Amino acid sequence: SSHPPILGSFLILIIFLLYRIPLRRVHPGLRTLNLLRGWGKPAKLPRLGAPSPGDKPALVPLSKFLDAQYFGEIGLGTPPQNFTVVFDTGSSNLWVPSRRCHFYSVPCWFHHRFNPNASSSFQPNGTKFAIQYGTGRVDGILSEDKLTIGGIKGASVIFGEALWESSLVFTISRPDGILGLSFPILAVKGVPPPLDVLVEQGLLDKPVFSFYLNRDSEVADGGELVLGGSDPAHYIPPLTFVPVTVPAYWQIHMERVTVGSGLTLCARGCAAILDTGTPVIIGPTEEIRALHEAIGGIPLLAGEYIIRCSEIPKLPTVSLLIGGVWFNLTAQDYVIQFAQGDVRLCLSGFRALDIALPPVPVWILGDVFLGAYVAVFDRGDMKSGARVGLARARPRSRQADLGRRETAQAQYRG
Numbered sequence: 001s002s003h004p005p006i007l008g009s010f011l012i013l014i015i016f017l018l019y020r021i022p023l024r025r026v027h028p029g030l031r032t033l034n035l036l037r038g039w040g041k042p043a044k045l046p047r048l049g050a051p052s053p054g055d056k057p058a059l060v061p062l063s064k065f066l067d068a069q070y071f072g073e074i075g076l077g078t079p080p081q082n083f084t085v086v087f088d089t090g091s092s093n094l095w096v097p098s099r100r101c102h103f104y105s106v107p108c109w110f111h112h113r114f115n116p117n118a119s120s121s122f123q124p125n126g127t128k129f130a131i132q133y134g135t136g137r138v139d140g141i142l143s144e145d146k147l148t149i150g151g152i153k154g155a156s157v158i159f160g161e162a163l164w165e166s167s168l169v170f171t172i173s174r175p176d177g178i179l180g181l182s183f184p185i186l187a188v189k190g191v192p193p194p195l196d197v198l199v200e201q202g203l204l205d206k207p208v209f210s211f212y213l214n215r216d217s218e219v220a221d222g223g224e225l226v227l228g229g230s231d232p233a234h235y236i237p238p239l240t241f242v243p244v245t246v247p248a249y250w251q252i253h254m255e256r257v258t259v260g261s262g263l264t265l266c267a268r269g270c271a272a273i274l275d276t277g278t279p280v281i282i283g284p285t286e287e288i289r290a291l292h293e294a295i296g297g298i299p300l301l302a303g304e305y306i307i308r309c310s311e312i313p314k315l316p317t318v319s320l321l322i323g324g325v326w327f328n329l330t331a332q333d334y335v336i337q338f339a340q341g342d343v344r345l346c347l348s349g350f351r352a353l354d355i356a357l358p359p360v361p362v363w364i365l366g367d368v369f370l371g372a373y374v375a376v377f378d379r380g381d382m383k384s385g386a387r388v389g390l391a392r393a394r395p396r397s398r399q400a401d402l403g404r405r406e407t408a409q410a411q412y413r414g
Helices: 008-017 105-111 168-172 194-200 283-295 309-314 367-372 396-413
Strands: 019-024 060-066 069-076 079-087 094-097 125-131 134-151 152-165 177-182 208-213 219-227 240-243 250-254 256-259 263-265 270-274 282-283 318-322 325-329 337-342 343-348 350-352 363-365 375-379 385-392
Touching: 060 079, 069 219, 079 094, 094 134, 105 152, 105 168, 125 152, 134 168, 152 194, 208 367, 219 309, 240 250, 250 318, 256 283, 263 283, 270 337, 282 283, 283 350, 309 343, 325 367, 363 367, 367 375
Parallel strands: 019 060, 079 177, 094 152, 270 363, 282 350
Antiparallel strands: 019 069, 019 219, 060 069, 060 219, 069 079, 069 134, 094 177, 125 134, 134 152, 208 219, 208 375, 240 385, 250 270, 256 263, 256 318, 282 363, 318 325, 337 343, 375 385
């Protein structure tokens, strides 16, 4: 059940006790899930250990680029070597480039690389790993060291040192690596995901986290990842909680989608995956084609659709029915706008991909949706299953964003 908003001094207390991770955003091109791995296997939820009294939930500031990819900073080793990572709810492993990467692996030369010789807490593992993403593959070896994230220090995690990154996408991507926030069943080589480790080692009170993605293209601040809970200042109550149907990806049930008053999609219900690593909303090819006919999308190369910028005020609302509640997206939400000088380009935030494995159609709700609606990801415990809470993101003043970023950066340095 959703919790009532916390008022007065309790609100102030929560804001300052949450671990906050500022986010930045960059444009990676489309990244889709590897939906073949772990699909359709309901996982037994892991034993996450008893929360330690006195532990406090953390904030990681996020940075951004063009409203398309969001990332924040972590540290690995002693003293911490800093890396920027995509916090990805569509995968479960942590990896960064290695100083030992292959000479011909071009992405290594454009990013920070982990140096095991510079860390006094480094523990070799040496197991080989490979992760296949929609836009490329990463190969390397597993290692163990201390993780610093949002002011939380001392967690001993197994992570990947990337020795080879296959794709040009990794070269042009600004973040160094990826930190997966999905379920253990998706983790390559059975490596415990970082969130599980933080809870197991008593460094995080609850296996809960939430994203606030700042979609204001006028500011550099990308929002926040909150570890251990959520910040009521980020959203307009109440939160609508829905159960996770298959605890592999963050998969929920969506009842239907409407475009204005004239078009219904996902008419018999469908699966929806909440994925912070995908910048757009993805749906079945025929339904996305019908959607673009309804909003006047003009086909471009590689499945992109252009929207006439002048038409944005007239475009219909796209509404998603989840948990009996309508989540409305206006054209300001679902059209991605790029401006360079006097030139403005408007792209549709919907893309087509047919995912045929489950018995129902699959939609992927990426940053176009998660920017409009704050998502609280709750892994649950042995008594209650995993769930996701959704509420409309609250617009924030730029001065407040600046103040929060300065506070979070001071916390990280401290």
